[in-house]
Amino acid sequence: MSSATSAPISKFSGEYTPPGDKSISHRLAMLGALASGTSQFTHFLTAADCLSTLRALKDMGVSYQLEKAKDSLGADTDKLTVHGVGFSGLKKAKAPLDMGNSGTSMRLLLGILAGQAFDSTLIGDASLSKRPMKRVTEPLREMGAKISGVDDANFAPLTISGSQLHGIEWTNSIGSAQVKSAILMAGLYATRFTSVYEPVLTRDHTERLLKLFNATCDHRENKTSVRKTNMLRPVQFVVPGDFSSAAFFIAATLMVSGSDLKIVNVGLNPTRIGLFPILKRMGAFIQIEKLDNANEAVGNLRVKASQLKAVTLNKDEVPACIDEIPILMVLCALADGTSVLKGLSELRVKETDRIRSMVEGLKVMGAKIEEQGDECVIEGVSDLTGGTVKSYGDHRTAMSFMIAGLRAKKGIALDDVECITISYPSFQADLKRLSA
Numbered sequence: 554m555s556s557a558t559s560a561p562i563s564k565f566s567g568e569y570t571p572p573g574d575k576s577i578s579h580r581l582a583m584l585g586a587l588a589s590g591t592s593q594f595t596h597f598l599t600a601a602d603c604l605s606t607l608r609a610l611k612d613m614g615v616s617y618q619l620e621k622a623k624d625s626l627g628a629d630t631d632k633l634t635v636h637g638v639g640f641s642g643l644k645k646a647k648a649p650l651d652m653g654n655s656g657t658s659m660r661l662l663l664g665i666l667a668g669q670a671f672d673s674t675l676i677g678d679a680s681l682s683k684r685p686m687k688r689v690t691e692p693l694r695e696m697g698a699k700i701s702g703v704d705d706a707n708f709a710p711l712t713i714s715g716s717q718l719h720g721i722e723w724t725n726s727i728g729s730a731q732v733k734s735a736i737l738m739a740g741l742y743a744t745r746f747t748s749v750y751e752p753v754l755t756r757d758h759t760e761r762l763l764k765l766f767n768a769t770c771d772h773r774e775n776k777t778s779v780r781k782t783n784m785l786r787p788v789q790f791v792v793p794g795d796f797s798s799a800a801f802f803i804a805a806t807l808m809v810s811g812s813d814l815k816i817v818n819v820g821l822n823p824t825r826i827g828l829f830p831i832l833k834r835m836g837a838f839i840q841i842e843k844l845d846n847a848n849e850a851v852g853n854l855r856v857k858a859s860q861l862k863a864v865t866l867n868k869d870e871v872p873a874c875i876d877e878i879p880i881l882m883v884l885c886a887l888a889d890g891t892s893v894l895k896g897l898s899e900l901r902v903k904e905t906d907r908i909r910s911m912v913e914g915l916k917v918m919g920a921k922i923e924e925q926g927d928e929c930v931i932e933g934v935s936d937l938t939g940g941t942v943k944s945y946g947d948h949r950t951a952m953s954f955m956i957a958g959l960r961a962k963k964g965i966a967l968d969d970v971e972c973i974t975i976s977y978p979s980f981q982a983d984l985k986r987l988s989a
C-alpha cells in the first residue's frame with residue numbers, strides 16, 4: 554500500500570489525452586477473443602482491471618500481444634492484438650479464473666461462460682468477493698445456466714457449468730450495464746431471442762460492439778435483442794479516451810481558479826456523459842467539439858475554472874454518471890448552496906461503499922456533508938481544510954480525494970493510492986504534469 558499527498562496548486566492547465574476507456578477495453582478483449590481471426594485495438598487500457606480480463610482469457614487458451622504504438626496525434630499508446638479462438642473455441646481453464654478487483658470482468662465473463670461446454674470457477678479479491686452477483690446469476694439461471702456459489706450464488710467464488718441456454722425477456726430495473734451486458738453475451742449462445750428492456754438507459758458499449766463484431770443484435774433506444782450467433786468477425790478499433798477518468802481533471806480545472814484545460818479524443822457516448830447536464834446546471838464552462846466516429850462518439854473538450862452553484866441530482870440521472878458521483882460530491886462540497894444527490898443506492902455496492910467512504914473523507918477535510926439512506930446532502934464551503942483520509946482501496950475514491958486536496962488549505966494525506974492502477978495507472982503523472 555503506498556500513500557500520497559495532495560495540496561493546493563496555482564492552476565491546472567494544458568492539453569491532455571485521457572487513457573483508453575475501461576468499459577470498452579474489457580468488451581473488446583472479450584469479443585476479440587471470441588472472433589474468428591485477429592483483432593487489433595489501439596489505445597487499449599492496460600490498467601489492472603483490463604489485465605484481469607486478459608489473464609482470464611489467456612487461461613482459457615486465448616493468445617494476445619500488448620505493445621507500444623503511436624496514436625493519431627503521434628503520442629505513445631498501447632495496442633492489443635488478440636488472436637480470436639472463434640465463438641466456441643474457449644478451453645476450460647486449469648485453475649480458478651482470478652478476476653482481481655474487476656466487477657466488469659466477473660459479470661461479463663459469467664455471461665460468456667454460461668454458454669460454454671465446460672465448467673469454470675471465478676474468484677476475486679476481498680472487495681470483489683463482497684459484491685453482489687445474484688443480479689447476474691439469477692437471470693442467467695433463468696436462461697438455463699447452472700451456477701453455484703456463496704449464499705446461493707450471490708458472492709464469489711462462483712462455479713458455472715456450461716449448459717444449453719435459452720433466450721429470456723429481461724428488464725434492467727437496477728440500471729446496471731454490467732448485468733445487461735452479461736445477459737446479452739449469454740444471449741449469443743442461447744436459443745430463441747434474448748431481449749433486454751431499459752426503463753433508464755445504461756452505457757450501451759456492448760450493444761454497439763456486438764454490431765461491429767457482426768453479432769445478430771438489434772439495438773433500439775430502450776430495447777436490445779440478440780440471437781444465437783455462430784461467428785464474430787475480427788475488428789480494428791481505436792479506443793476513445795475514458796470520460797470517467799477525464800472527469801477527475803474536468804473537476805480539477807473547474808475547482809482551481811485560473812485553470813484552463815483542453816481534453817483530446819475523449820469518449821462522448823451519450824449514455825456516459827450524464828455529468829455534462831449536471832455541470833451545466835452548476836454553471837460550469839465546458840465547450841464540446843464533437844469529432845466524427847462511426848461506432849462511439851468522440852470529441853475534444855475545453856474546460857475553464859468556474860464558480861459552481863449547488864445542484865439537485867435525480868435518481869434517473871444516476872446511471873449516466875454512476876462513476877462520476879464521487880468527484881461530483883467533491884464539486885458540490887465547494888459549490889455555492891446546498892446540493893442534494895438522490896438515488897445513490899448503487900454506490901453502496903461498488904469497489905467500496907462509495908457514499909460512506911466519500912462522506913467520511915470529505916468530513917475529515919472540513920466539508921459539510923451528510924448521508925441519509927441513498928441520498929447525500931452537501932452544503933458548499935468556500936475552501937476545504939484538509940487532513941488524513943482513506944481510500945479503502947477504491948480507485949475512484951482515491952482519485953476524488955487527490956483532486957479535493959487541490960482545494961484543501963492544509964492539503965491531504967491519502968493512505969492508499971496504489972489502487973488507482975485499477976483504472977488509471979498514469980493518474981499521478983498526469984496530475985503532476987498539468988499542475989502548476
Ligand code: S3P
Pocket residue numbers: 575576577657728729730731732734756875876899
Ligand atoms: C460498467 C458499468 C457500471 C460502472 C462500472 C463499469 C461497465 O457498473 O460503474 O465502472 O463496464 O459496464 P454497473 O453496471 O454495476 O452500474
